[in-house]
Amino acid sequence: MGVLAVLPLFLIIGDVMFKGVSAIVKQLGSPWEFLAWLPPDPLADRWGVGRLLVGTLYSLWEFLTRLPPDPFADRWGIGPLLVGTLYMTALGAVVGFIVGFPIGVYIGEMRKEAFANVARASVNVLVEFPTITIGLFVYAVFVFVIEDLNRTLLSPLSEWLTSALGDGVGQFIGPLGGYNAYAGALALSIIMIPYVALVTASAYASIPDSIREAAYSISGREFKAMFIVLRKAVSRAVLTAALLGTAKIAGETAPLLFTALGNIYYAPFTQATAAIPLWIWYAAQTPYDVQIESAYGAAAVLLVIVLTLFAVAKLAAQKR
Amino acid sequence: MAIFLVLFITFYLLSAFTLLFIKTRWGLRLIAAINVAIIAALVATFAWEALPLLERDGLAVFVNSDWDPPRESYGVLNALVGTLITSAIAITVAMPLAVGVAVTINEMLPQRLRGVFGALNDLTAAMPTVIYGLWGLFVLGPVLQSVVNTVSTWLGFGEVMTAPLTLFTAAILLAIMITPYAAAVIREGYALVPRHIEEAIYAIGATKFEAVLVKLRYVKNYIFGGLFLALGRAMGETVAVAMVVGGNFARFTLNPFESGITISSLIALQFPNAHSYQFMVPALFAGALLLAVVGLAINAVAIYILQRATT
Numbered sequence: 001m002g003v004l005a006v007l008p009l010f011l012i013i014g015d016v017m018f019k020g021v022s023a024i025v026k027q028l029g030s031p032w033e034f035l036a037w038l039p040p041d042p043l044a045d046r047w048g049v050g051r052l053l054v055g056t057l058y059s060l061w062e063f064l065t066r067l068p069p070d071p072f073a074d075r076w077g078i079g080p081l082l083v084g085t086l087y088m089t090a091l092g093a094v095v096g097f098i099v100g101f102p103i104g105v106y107i108g109e110m111r112k113e114a115f116a117n118v119a120r121a122s123v124n125v126l127v128e129f130p131t132i133t134i135g136l137f138v139y140a141v142f143v144f145v146i147e148d149l150n151r152t153l154l155s156p157l158s159e160w161l162t163s164a165l166g167d168g169v170g171q172f173i174g175p176l177g178g179y180n181a182y183a184g185a186l187a188l189s190i191i192m193i194p195y196v197a198l199v200t201a202s203a204y205a206s207i208p209d210s211i212r213e214a215a216y217s218i219s220g221r222e223f224k225a226m227f228i229v230l231r232k233a234v235s236r237a238v239l240t241a242a243l244l245g246t247a248k249i250a251g252e253t254a255p256l257l258f259t260a261l262g263n264i265y266y267a268p269f270t271q272a273t274a275a276i277p278l279w280i281w282y283a284a285q286t287p288y289d290v291q292i293e294s295a296y297g298a299a300a301v302l303l304v305i306v307l308t309l310f311a312v313a314k315l316a317a318q319k320r
Numbered sequence: 321m322a323i324f325l326v327l328f329i330t331f332y333l334l335s336a337f338t339l340l341f342i343k344t345r346w347g348l349r350l351i352a353a354i355n356v357a358i359i360a361a362l363v364a365t366f367a368w369e370a371l372p373l374l375e376r377d378g379l380a381v382f383v384n385s386d387w388d389p390p391r392e393s394y395g396v397l398n399a400l401v402g403t404l405i406t407s408a409i410a411i412t413v414a415m416p417l418a419v420g421v422a423v424t425i426n427e428m429l430p431q432r433l434r435g436v437f438g439a440l441n442d443l444t445a446a447m448p449t450v451i452y453g454l455w456g457l458f459v460l461g462p463v464l465q466s467v468v469n470t471v472s473t474w475l476g477f478g479e480v481m482t483a484p485l486t487l488f489t490a491a492i493l494l495a496i497m498i499t500p501y502a503a504a505v506i507r508e509g510y511a512l513v514p515r516h517i518e519e520a521i522y523a524i525g526a527t528k529f530e531a532v533l534v535k536l537r538y539v540k541n542y543i544f545g546g547l548f549l550a551l552g553r554a555m556g557e558t559v560a561v562a563m564v565v566g567g568n569f570a571r572f573t574l575n576p577f578e579s580g581i582t583i584s585s586l587i588a589l590q591f592p593n594a595h596s597y598q599f600m601v602p603a604l605f606a607g608a609l610l611l612a613v614v615g616l617a618i619n620a621v622a623i624y625i626l627q628r629a630t631t
Contacts, residue, residue, distance in 0.1 A: 004417070006440045008496045012447070012455045102340065103355055106348035119352040121623060122359055128549060128619045129362075130556025132584050133608050136591075137362045140369055140605075145322040152323050190358060197355070222344040244446065251448020254558040257588055277450045281559055284454050292458075299451050306448060314439050 013303065020300025023293040027076060028059045068264050068279055068298075071288040078298050080266045080274040084181065085250065085302075087269060088260060091185035093246040096192025100245075101238065103193065104200025105226055111205065120201070127194035135255035138187040142259070143178070150175040174270045181269035184260030188249040195248060199241030203234035236316060243313035247306045253277035276302045363616075366609035373602035381606050385572040389596075394603035396610065398572050402487060402580040406561065407554040409491035409576060410498060414554075415547055417495070418502035423532055425503070426510045438507070444500040453563035456493040461485050461564055464492060468577065480577045485566040487573075487580040493564055494554045501553060502546035509542025509629065510535065541629030548622030552615050558584040583607045 066077025107120045158174040176182065207230060215229040216222075231238070253275075256262070262278035263271070276298045283295035332350070340347030373381055373394065384395025425437050461484030468481040468488070481488065513535050521531045536543070566579020567589050573580055581589075587604050594600040 004421070006437065006444065009440060009444045009447070011459075012451065015455055015459055016451055099351065099354060102348055102351045106352045110345070110348070115349060115352070119355060121620075122356045124623045125616060125619045126355060126359055128552045128556075128615065128622075129359075130558065130584055130611050130615055132556070132558040132587055133362065133366070133612050133615075136587065136605070136608050137365055140365045141361075145326055148322040149326055153326070193355065193358075223341055226344060227340075248446055251450065253448070253450045254584070254588065258591060277448060277559075280450045280454055281563070284457055284563065295454060299454055302448055303451060306446070307443075310443055310446060 016296065016299045016303055019293075020296040020298075020303070023297040024063060024300060026293075027063050027297065028056070067266075068274075068283070069290045069294050070264075071286070071291060073290060076290065076294050076297075078276065078279070078294075078301060080263060081276045081279045081298060082301070083266065084184075084260065084263070084269075084274040085276045085305075088181050088184045088188060088256070088273065088275060089246060089250045091182075092188030092192055092249050093242070095185065095189035096245065096249070097196055097242050099189070100193040100196030101200055104197040104238075105204055107197065108201035108204025109226055109230075123194040123197045123201075126190075127198060130254075131191060131252055132254040132257070134190050135187050135258050138183050138190070138255070139258040142176075142180075142183045146176055146178065170270075171268045172270070174268065177271040179259065179261035179272040181260055181273035184256045184273060184275070187255035187259045188252060191252060191255060192245045192249050195245040196238075196241050199244075200234070200238055203237035203241075204230065207233050240313045240317040243309050243316065247309035247313065250309065251277055251302060251306050253281050257281075359616075363609070363612055366605050366612055369605035370602050370609050373599050373606055376599065381603065382610060387569045389600055392597065392599050394599060394606075396583060396586065396603070396607045398569070399581045399583040399586040399607060400610065401572070401574065402565070403555055403582040403584075405487050405574070405576050405580070406491040406494060406565070406582055407551055409488065410494035410554045411547065411551055413492065413495035414499045414502060414550060415543075417499045418506060418546065418550070419536065419543065421499065421503040422506035422510055423536070426507055427528070427532060441500045441503055441507075444497075445504060449497070449557065449560045450563075452493060452497055453560035456489060456560060456564040457485070460493060461489045464489050482577070483566065483579055485564050485579055486577050487565060488576045490561045490565040490580075490582070491576065493560055494557060497557065497560065498550040498554050502550040505546030505549060505626075506539065506542050509539035509545075513538055539629075541625050545622050545626035545629060548618050548625065552618040552622065555582075555618070556584055556611060556615055558588050561585050562588045583611050587611075 063077045064082060065079040066075065067079060068081060069076035103119065103123065107116055107123065110116045154173070155175050158170065161169045161173055211233055212230065215233075216225045219225040219229050256275050256278055260275055260278065261272040262282060263274040264279075265274075267273060280295045280299050280302070283291040283298070286292065333354075336347055336350035336354075338347070339350060377384070377394075381395060382400065383397055384393070385397040385401075386393050386395050387398055388394075421441065425434055425441065429437060465481050465484045469479040472478065472480045517538065518531075518535070521534050526534065561582055562585030565582060565585050567581060567585070568579040569581055569586065569590065587607055590600065591604055594604055
């Protein structure tokens, strides 16, 4: 029975990793390709391993920065996808943690208040909400505010910043398009908030009363007691929650469908942005072999990211 | 107009986080209100966006099975029935499995393996759904088709599953996805069975099997809570389902072995071309409203059951 529970997991990871890694390896090609490009070296035998390593790393870097394939391409990579996913996930995770952590502290520390129960119920509901509705909500909000926001705030701001700091700012701040990375990050952060809040709340609720009283008695102010002294007691659980939440939002697709939309080029973050899950969703449904292969390759990379975050979180939770 | 909303939100966030340092309690309350506000705004936005269609058709949107954009006729009944069929099958398959998994991990396995299997269970719940979809599309669908057809031919029904991507495929994929989820909730309750009750069960001479039955009855609130949480998840799941459900918008079907559609996959698949039609965006928002309200109701039931279990 226990084996049955984890069997699909191994089947899925095995399938995705096998097909994905073989697709990636096919893209990497032979490291000798790069070496042939170097001047011939009389000491090739002695430095063979080092040159091989450099060649492999170089072609891996090529793979990580190249564009995803159109139907007739034969070399492809995951460059824009990786950049978009990392940017939106990092932004969403930071915002989600900053808002979610105090909510968790409130629910965990002030359990006796009536409003805390309301907040707890709302967090429980939001963590279960269908993620696509959150994407739709952010889409509707952005449609509502975007014109005014661009006209009154973002255009002047970006002009001023561009004149002060140079053109690079335009990649990050500027008049927003209908689909942009910030909408995606906002949707991801809304998914992250309740997740972090729930774990933080249960961690704070499990602090023994003796420690809680000691914390309040030595720290003087409530803020210090809650956020500095008591935080140390639960920092490990909260760190785990943050990492698991990040792993969760890194793989979310539905909230990004109408907010980041997806892209196959490097684009400013104020325009439609690519993401690995979006590319998997799009490419797996095309009839072209090369795109399906690239979906598997991208899925393998996504799986590596998620598994790494998950493993780090579990290890951080266990070390005591 | 909208700029005031943006300014208000900015001001609200700034003041809430500043208050955190000055009057901690009020700062916390203001920040916690954000979460409540998000849910209220979510439902309100969907109702507002769906209004044009609701004004035109009334509540007939939800009982009309005709999805025909060129004639501007929209009904989400088709998708609603698809959602109900897939989640019903998924729950029926997943719940016995989830109970079995929880019991196995907590009772049968040696202590050292429990942590490992627990972590793997959590990982199954945390995997990106799009990867489930990818696997379902290229592996599960074809395999399931040949298995179902073999069984049904053997039973004398002929080949009932004519395509790899059907409501049934989606339901089985959902069952795989929600089993670890429900199992985690049940395990949580299982760990809370008091030591003295466990000892009392064995003291009256119960075998291991009988002890498990008694303990399961003891945690039945957690089982029902897990069931409703898993149900809510199955109904709202989007990407994995949309990849394997077949995307049949037009024809109403009650047969799970045909391709169909669910509400969330209807939104995901139809939204990109919705702006070409006058009333399709409101129709999709009406679907989202339905999804949100049903999700709220199911989660409210689950939370009620689980809170009764803990007190």
